[in-house]
Amino acid sequence: MRDVSIIGIGQTPVGELWEKSLRHLAHDAIVAALRDAGTGQADALYVGNMLSGELAEQEHLGALFADFAGLRGIEAFKIEAACASGAAALRVGHMAVASGLYDMVIVCGVEKMTDAIGADTTAALALAADQEYEVSQGVSFVALNALLMRRYMYEYNVPHEAFAGFSVNAHRNGAGNPNAMFRRPITAETYRRAAMIADPINLMDSSPICDGAAVVVLAPSDLASDGRGSGPAVRILASTSATDSLAIHDRRDPLFLEAAYLSSQKAYVQAGVTPADIDLFELHDAFSIMSALSLEATGFARRGEGVRWAEDDGERIAIDGELPLSTMGGLKARGHPVGATGVYQVVEVVQQLRGEAGVNQVKDARLGMAQNIGGSGATVITHVLAAE
């Protein structure tokens, strides 16, 4: 197995991009990443996407994007793992380069959600859950997370306001990211007064529906430092994934994200690091409850104490805090174009490790982690990256 590095990154702004089609989003991010990598060629393209068939009425994305990026002829196809599709495509790209099969691979996460209307989007997002025994009952994806949040608040005696700091931190960081969907800070008061979607989850607990595309270009580490690209290469120290049951009701313990535990433990071993070594963590804050549960499953907090990282408006998870989280706004403020999210997270870790994060730069960032969660925790993919 060879070490793999990221030699180029690209991203579109995230938002309701009425003027951009699915293919143009992918094209823009691919072209930006190839330029950043200093190349015009690649051996393969792997696309992470969840809902193009449902929401943009288009499948067969690999060939479509390869053609529109001027790469007609190369190997290209789509990888799907619900909201973890982006990181899943990166896992495949990583395997292709690490194995020695290819020397230059493009990984593109993309989602076009705003061509469809609200109830269709809500129904489409529920495809991540168990159709026959969750979705058929009328439960939405938000409500599944609400069931977890309510139980968490009950078991650990935590009030809803205790989660506010995750949202406040994400929006504070979104304000400094030119590609973020939401660029205005919020207060704990904004959080408390937000409209309810599925009790106890309100609008400020949830990430928004949006469009976006993000791309990384991969190469073997020993070929990565030839000075072609515009930034220093960033090495992938770990790339791991694990699974759990699709349905929450089938879990051994609904409040423990077993797949997040398994994939992060594998990642720590593969990278030879511990949670204490991590300088910043792009976690999957699709809902504020997911932030708390991820921190517990990945070893940053004991059971029931993940929410304590949100204390004092998220002071300890801020850019200059003990453990910076969602440093470019996270899913909450940068936005959550579902199949693209996993690649956005990794692109943002690369920005931090290259020292290109602007006003959101984490000082002396050497080691970053990104974790992408599919469904309510059924697929969890973890990447650990290091500055060269």
Next chain:
Amino acid sequence: MRIARNWRTRQQRYSLVGEVCTECGNKIFPPRDVCPHCTGPAQLPYTLSGRGEVYSYSTMYSAPKGFEEYLPYTVALVQLKEGPMLTAQLTDVDADEVRIGMPVEMVTRKIREDGEAGQILYGYKFRSVLA
């Protein structure tokens, strides 16, 4: 709605027919033929009592397509007394009266219908019972 799929799951939706593992004795719902506790074969049908308690709940103010007309409604994770947990709507109860730990029992209710000429789907919901 998918007619064949709804027909396939009729025993589960109407009567909570699950399975029992012949290796470890755990009751399983929904049926899956391989025991999630010991990975032994679990193909022996077992009908659950439909009695249990609320493990968690949420009142929804935004619904997936096909359920908008029922808003707001309350969904729950119900821990059945035989062990398995399932996801279902609560019925015949005010949202603000629902509590974690509240004893509930299964009833058969309309889940949704596909317009005036479409299929009507029936299945399980749970209602409060006196302990």
